[in-house]
Amino acid sequence: MAELRYCLAWKRPDGSFQPGETFASFAEAATALSAWQPQSHSGALSTQEPCCTDQVEIWCSCQDEPATVLSRPRYSFVVYGTVAGGGGDGSEAAPWWGLQEAITGLVELERSGQLALRHGQRLRLCHREVFATSAGQKRKARAENIAKTVFMAMALMLVAPVLAILVYLLVKGWPALSLSFFLENPRERMTAGGIWAPLVGTFFLVFISLLLAAPVGILAGVYLNEYARDNWLTRIINLAVVNLAGVPSIVHALFGVGVIMFFAELRRNYGIWVPFEDRCLLAASCTLAVMTLPVIITSTREALASVPMSFREACWNMGATRWQTIRTIVLPNSISGILTGVILQVSRAAGETAPILLTGAVFSVPVPDHGWRAFVPYGLHDRCMALSMHLYTISTQVVNVPEHVEYGTAVVLIGLVLAVNSASIALRVYLRSRKKW
């Protein structure tokens, strides 16, 4: 077998390697590296392409015979800059500092037998700037990018259904949408006219339910976050709140019916005053209020908890009472979060059908077209119409309703929800921009 030869090769600008001198021993080849000046863009190197010298390879081949070169070098070492005395082993993690150290290290490695090039194998020595990205870092960056893209794709997939639904509804319902659609009452067994009566009904339902739920929920949230100690009572309340939030809305509806019947019985048998004794606007609003209450409590607590404890302690240290602290520091800095939570419940209450279906909303209520009664068509103890209920009615219970009326109603309902949600987001963004710490 022919004697092994060691050949230095420089990297060309195109990435291929340009073979240079050939040496009889590895040590000689390594020593010849001294002439290699990693930063020699100035052309100090005597090779043909002086501009690209940040990588050099030592090939092992038989004399005169061009080696069949493997695609990857067998060994790869790194040199950082020219700072001396860093002390590394030439690996990616602990590079050699400076060329002299690299050469000493290489020769040492070869002598100890840790480094043995066989025929056709290569050793690569790369020069890196200290802060240049290494291959490992590039790999990490690539993984990072892939992860980011995947996550973003998932997030974007959320947008797709919303857009699809919106566009579909808008296209289908477009012919129905006009000012009179909003302002007219349903006519001719709901096959013509507009949605005024149910729209007003929804407005009343949501307004009254929030009037009931917001104060109770906010005050309860303040109590739970600011006053309650961690004892069994607090834990029971927390458990109740969590469970109430998880109750399906149809169960709320049945519960509402139960309360109505209970009230009616109280009234009939004992003559006690009760707020309602039959299905009506008030009963439906109360049901909605019970349904939204736990979420309002939770969001209030979260908003309050976002005010750092240290503010409260600072106030208490100055002799402020709990209420003074809440009034002057905690509430002013959490009111935005609290309101956002409440507003979000508007859209939830407006969209629900089940709870009102059994407790106060009906298919159709004759509503006057003119006069002040057109604006206050329902008393607290009247039954009312509601948008979600109306949509359900015209799309499943009534025949011969033009398609565009159905879709138009749906557009209005979803538009209301979107508008309210956007308003709450806008409010939050605005208030966050004025965040005080």
Place this chain on the structure above:
Amino acid sequence: MKTKTEPAARPSSSPGESPSSGRSEVHICFRNVTVNYASVVALREINLEVYRREILGIIGPANSGKSTLLRCINRTLDFVPGAKVTGQLLIDGQDVLKVRNVYALRRRVGMVFPLPVGLPLSVYENVAYAPRRAGVRQRHELDAIVERCLRQAMLWDEVKDRLDILGTKLSGGQQQRLTLARALSLDPEILCLDEFSIAIDPVTTMRIEDILRELKQRMTIVLVTNLVQQARRLADRTAFFMAGRLIEVGDTENIFEHPQCELTRRYVEGDFG
């Protein structure tokens, strides 16, 4: 009312009594105070007296119960669930632990904790906060209080032209001085400082130390500090705490020059391996 108790037997107290007899009127008196946090005993049977209008330095390694001691004085331990205090803590002979109106108590005790807290109010309102809650309404009175406190906290020159910016927007060191100004805003008779200088630069610290020497004419100051030298510079007497026990208390000079206790000597000489 006032109690003129002779200094009770102090644990390994220095032989020399406090040099000026005018100072020996007891202001705060701990009698067998023990504090538990659930299972941790943070303070064990503390017997300690703080004289009126002195600076008492409290030194000791971390977790030795120094902060807990201060929290007892203004009853903010009430806010820590599971914290239990036993014993007697007398301020002017009144047992603090039995006080009903803790708010009045806290107004008499100014407190500065190590972490700077700027309330999310303007600088002016930060300082005026406590006086307002205590019933000061007149604008000119508030103005005077705000200026006095900010001056005492060495913050006035830096913020006098922008009293309306948010306290939370000040730098850390400024916020710490704001905290100090708030503590002074009710002109308390006791001022508790817990490592107040860790966020403040050395030059300002020195100037605040001068102010503290001045304030000493009017109030009793309990100064918890990690900087042994700060206690040496400022304190009339120094108490050394370790692992919840009061190891030694005495005139600062004695504590630093002739400590009775080996532990104290090693701590003040920085010789804990």
